Amino acid sequence: MSAQRTAPPTVYDVASEAGVSIATVSRVLRTPDAVREGTRDRVQAAIRTLGYVPSGNARALAGKRTGVVGLLLPGFDVVPDERPDLVTDGGVRVVDDRRHVTQPFSSNLYFDEVLRGAETEAWQRGLALMVAAGRGSSRDVIVNDVAGRVDGLAVLAQTVPDDLLEHVARRIPVVVLADDRRSHGFDSVSVDNAAGMRTLASHVIGRLGIRSLAYLAGPIDSPDDMERAAGFRQALADHGLTVADVRVVHGDFGRARARELATTLFDGGAVPRGVICSNDQSALGVLDAAGARGLRVPEDVVVTGFDGIDAGRFSAPPLTTVHQPMGELGRAAVRAIVDRFERREGPPRAVRLPVEVLLRESCPPAL
Amino acid sequence: MSAQRTAPPTVYDVASEAGVSIATVSRVLRTPDAVREGTRDRVQAAIRTLGYVPSGNARALAGKRTGVVGLLLPGFDVVPDERPDLVTDGGVRVVDDRRHVTQPFSSNLYFDEVLRGAETEAWQRGLALMVAAGRGSSRDVIVNDVAGRVDGLAVLAQTVPDDLLEHVARRIPVVVLADDRRSHGFDSVSVDNAAGMRTLASHVIGRLGIRSLAYLAGPIDSPDDMERAAGFRQALADHGLTVADVRVVHGDFGRARARELATTLFDGGAVPRGVICSNDQSALGVLDAAGARGLRVPEDVVVTGFDGIDAGRFSAPPLTTVHQPMGELGRAAVRAIVDRFERREGPPRAVRLPVEVLLRESCPPAL
């Protein structure tokens, strides 16, 4: 009823209870049709009365296959929330939340979606999913720990250093997410950053006819940012512009920093007619700055982001962006791993997932 | 570099490469200080050159402990999204999303948060997390599969039938989430539904002085709903009212159904001054109906929900609700499991997490 009292029953217990050999018990579990009905019933009865649950570890050890895939994510932020009390009544805190004091519940829904996608795909393929967040100093331990238990491993970009990854890849298939590391010899699943940004920027420049632009980039070491910047440059070239025609500013993908930079930008004389940001968080910061400066979006300045985070749907105005299929990223990762089970040899493969440009009020289809 | 070619190296391989015994290899991994430095270095070198990753399964089998906890969630919905194209350009779809054609990215962030909480706590305790969604007919298989691999299992209410759970509980500690099943003999972690609803309803009746009420309940078999309804009745009693004074309607926790019911309610003559809903989705449906009927919220009718989903923060008007600490639910679950490791015997424990009433525009602190 509550916790188990003695050592869990094993095949041996079931076997003797049912008066058969352990091999037969195993067969009842794996290949029931290979056992006579009467025998099978007796074994199943024994399983019930004993409360037998087969040890997945022993099975994996004997069977050379775990049926589990691993997913390594960067650390989750633990955000202890601080909220003002209004009234306390019956032990339940009551908060005046009309100003949305409550934080967005999570800062990285991005990973949640990847996780969900991976879980879904794994389930459909009869695999279990083992998740771990690769934080802190114990990362090596975690990675080895997980790697030693699974048939394949999906790793979110920059979660794990290359050498560790290579080490692990000698044991099981490894696929890298959101970072095309074919050059490093890994399979990868990523998103078409360049095409997405190119399409969006082309919309701004070509269709809306905006040629006075600022580009708010991310941290220099971000592979995502590099690809997006490349897409942006292509769009410029497509329309006879060069980077020289654009005010380029480097942020850190964060909202606060973006607000600062945009404030400087807007105060610095000629306000650009459009601000292209390399991610949504930055774009939200730009919206903040525009609001503070009294600039209307999109009438005075259009603003675009990249990612498709939820907050962008609810911002004022709603944010035009390039939406990444995060759930699909997770699914594709599991698929890539399973592919490798069959195709143990062969060159690394890179899956590129399509993105979608979502035109919302901050940079509408037409002005 | 890419996939591994031969059978993965084992302790034996490492041992002979380093010229030591397998026990020494094991020691280097588990208790490095018990090995002379020179030896240790040789072993570590061998590990590197061979690309050795210890088998977690073998270790768990030999060591009687897996270091993994399992989390069983109900199935995730797979929502294939349909969106209208606006333009296609360079292979990237461009969508006019000014009307928010895009769906909320996920329908059950609730579980995502639980999952994240569990992951966080597990990580802090040096445990890995194995997730599975208990869907479909193969549920028994999945449950057994997971249960056979982990040291403890957290199960979201109603994901798994009781008998299966009892079976599993004979092997490992099991804790049930969001459903107090102490009576069934399981440890549980749940949320104080009754107190939350009681506090919220007391605010509506006592502080705002609203006595013309409708209560939109959920499905009859929902334990959550029952507790919330009980809390509501208490609030009524606290203020000298009875259920006879209230229009009670049964919905299904869904938005669409709630909208229908509320429409009927509003069209049926006397419009109640307040509608208390047993969850947020329903409350959103009521807001829809009120809007369609031309009723102003909160001026004509106040509306409250329960859960604290994100959508409620962005609705028009923002939804007053009772916020459940979902992440904390996951964390507490892992803690409860770990507790059981120490405390193998003893009566089941029930952890009750506090909720918070968030007063937003749909039912403000004062009218």
Next chain:
DNA sequence: TTGAAAGCGCTAACAT
């Protein structure tokens, strides 16, 4: 159809 027995890769006494 069923049983006997040999591992799977590792940990943990127990020896040395």
Next chain:
DNA sequence: ATGTTAGCGCTTTCAA
């Protein structure tokens, strides 16, 4: 400080 060895619980030939 290091080696030997007996399992951990299961799958899987190979025999019967």
